[in-house]
Amino acid sequence: MSIILDHVNYIYEEDTTMAYPALTDVNLVIPDGQFIGLIGHTGSGKSTLVQHLNGLLKPTSGAIYYNGADINDEGYDKKLLRSKVGLVFQYPEHQLFEVDVFSDVCFGPKNLGLDKKEIQLRAYAALKQVGIADEYFYQSPFDLSGGQKRRVAIAGVLAMKPEVLILDEPTAGLDPKGRDEILDQIAKLREETGMTVILVSHSMEDVAKYVDRLIVMNKSRVVFDDTPAAVFAHYEELEQIGLAAPQITYIMQALREKGLSVDTGITTVTEAKEAILKALRG
Amino acid sequence: MGIIKTKDLIFEYIRRDEEGNVEGITRAVDNVSLKIEQGDFVAVLGHNGSGKSTLAKHLNAILYPTEGTVWVDGKDTSDDDKLWEIRQTAGMVFQNPDNQIIGQVVEEDVGFGPENLGVPTKEIWERVEESLKAVGMYEFRKHSPNKLSGGQKQRVSIAGVIAMHPKCIVLDEPTAMLDPKGRKEVIRAVRALNDVERITVILITHYMEEIIYADKVFVMDNGTVAMEGTPREIFSQVEKLKELRLDVPQVTLLAHELKQGGLDLPDGILTKEELVDALMKLKK
Ligand SMILES: Nc1ncnc2c1ncn2[C@@H]1O[C@H](COP(=O)(O)OP(=O)(O)O)[C@@H](O)[C@H]1O
């Protein structure tokens, strides 16, 4: 089971003078269960790409297969697809609208036509999964903190029991603890459920810490697709396209230049600590 | 007296129902007394909801104290007659690059502020030029703002503020929505304003690395100032910052972890260079 993108192109406002290619010849295979990071400068096409995966946007040319079926075939059940490939938009809290938190999370499963009992069970489970305590269930979503709102919005997607969870910059604007909490919860969820997670992020440190595959976009094209360590080894090219390596990688390079024998492919604090202690103690 | 001073500042948001009865009160700023010196680069940290934006909005009279007083360049912000002087003294830049620019062309947008102040046309153009140069956006002066990247848009917003010749600029999470390059561009521009033009900078951010060069850091928690000091003093307190839902720069965190792992390193290492030097000393 997988998602396959086959020569996908997408042009905004095709056939006008404003025509703008946002995806150019994108080819990807996304097997079940991977934790994938998607990075790229603003405007590189990340949001456009993820909106293709759940059928919100239709390629100008090329095809997208979900579990072997072309999602843009006539008669393909897009509604079901959207529940299987759950997309949490950028700033999803702007889309909270129900009178209380619990109703808001019920909205998705209700739309799937499930019975009332099942809807409520799912909403309850989803709110627990994102760490929202019972006392908030009947509060207005507008009275929650930024981080809590974000988590309620994520719960709304989780309540549809997606097989693939896509998060478009889920931590933008959150305080450091809020960032860690959300990403830790997603990592834990993925371990428990085995679902595929695609994380769009501007934080090199976050993707280095969490994902096992990193896709890099530049000007509508996929330019790297590899493990984070392998991608970040191209830090000079990344800098040219508006990105960077994690801060830790630069420290390792500087130490190496001064003659300390450490691996310059290291990207996280934990790995760096181990390597430096080992190098110094021999 | 500093460029900004607050004394026993309290601000409460009051929620009312349809009949106007008070439904709830949130005390967002709770007894804050602080002073910011002219020319300083000041950072404000704090978890979501700690009161940073509410405090910031007092500094150019978007909000007025519920209790206490705020002075900007010696002027009490609750003095209505001084409103425009205060807004001109302390300019503000917000988070979202997409809703701060109104002009169709970059230079036109930057000119709006001085135009509203009644600055003569010739001087407006001089100010537009110097402001765009100060943020490294002069070559884009004829461009349409919608075609710019997030970092470029934010720098145009900053130019729009400095064209009003403020003594002080308040930036409320200006980099939160930007990619790494955009963040770097904005921070570089802000530091240059402070170093070269000596404009007082008040930067609110969740990115710890952005403020290691600040002269002073205030950390807010539940409406109060919980910590105050130089970046080195603040970032030496890793555990305390974590309790306040914050973090330290990755360099500092690595140094802290290595210290806990038994290495003899000083507290509050802030830059890559400091860490590398300290480690190489240990190697010998
Ligand atoms: N609705 C739209 N109409 C026209 N152009 C768009 C639209 N949405 C996005 N674009 C353009 O497509 C490009 C890719 O955008 P997007 O996928 O949002 O990038 P990212 O998420 O990487 O920042 C950008 O240049 C953007 O301006």
Ligand SMILES: Nc1ncnc2c1ncn2[C@@H]1O[C@H](COP(=O)(O)OP(=O)(O)O)[C@@H](O)[C@H]1O
């Ligand atoms: N317009 C508003 N109405 C009511 N409460 C608000 C409003 N804006 C902020 N608050 C509340 O005031 C507190 C401080 O918010 P804010 O100053 O925005 O914090 P920060 O900028 O540090 O995230 C929070 O509890 C927040 O929910």
Ligand SMILES: [Mg+2]
């Ligand atoms: Mg996007």
Ligand SMILES: [Mg+2]
């Ligand atoms: Mg704020």
